[in-house]
Amino acid sequence: MAEWKQKRFWTTVSVEGEADGFSILLDGRRVKTPAKASLQVPSQRMAELIAAEWEAQEEVVNPNLMPNTRSANAAIDKVAIQHTEVADMLAGYGDSDLLCYRADSPAELVERQAAAWDPALHWAADVLGARLEPRAGVLHVPQDPEALNILSKRTHAFNNFELAAFHDLVSLSGSLVLGFAAALDWQPVDDVWSMSRIDENWQEEQWGVDEEAAETVALKKADFLHAKCFFDACSD
Incomplete structure (x- = not known):
């Protein structure tokens, strides 16, 4: 059986500033971590780096090309x-x-x-x-x-x-x-x-x-x- 891979489903990627951080949005919907927490980060620069990784994904999502997303996920789902x-x-x-x-x-x-x-x-x-x-x-x-x-x-x-x-x-x-x-x-x-x-x-x-x-x-x-x-x- 072929391994399932997530396909790109979004058109636009954006960053939204909030009271306690910055979120990354795909077609206006907030990105979630693997543990389903909101992927909210402490700086605009970090949010922009993560947003660029999502924007760079083509037909199939490749997590290996998303190091900032992985690090942010680890901070939220594990370290926190x-x-x-x-x-x-x-x-x-x-x-x-x-x-x-x-x-x-x-x-x-x-x-x-x-x-x-x-x-x-x-x-x-x-x-x-x-x-x-x-x-x-x-x-x-x-x-x-x-x-x-x-x-x-x-x-x-x-x-x-x-x-x-x-x-x-x-x-x-x-x-x-x-x-x-x-x-x-x-x-x-x-x-x-x-x-x-x-x-x-x-x-x-x-x-x-x-x-x-x-x-x-x-x-x-x-x-x-x-x-x-x-x-x-x-x-x-």
């Missing part, structure tokens, strides 16, 4: 009903942050990690008020509870849409600090992504590039860049 749990999960990255677990050899890798990751930890200490300390090796050593508490409060302060984007910034990079660095524009987002790939890039230099793995990484990078764009659109 478990904001505390999602924030707790992301804040937990701080105690095992990628940037804090360093190689003890070879010297060149040690130097690369320090050159990229030490400035990020210094930035977190200066701007976020939370200093995380690096360690050599992979054995877990707890971080300062006060620093973790500061990072947790900042994470919990994000609204549902920001937190949906922040989820991908943190989970895809493996670092709470890099998630904040991307969200708060410490460095260009491409550079932040590169910081998260130092170990993998080193391995590729030693053993060569696995084409299948490279394709997966490219998809993850695209998702990371989208998450940054979606985060920025929360307040435009």
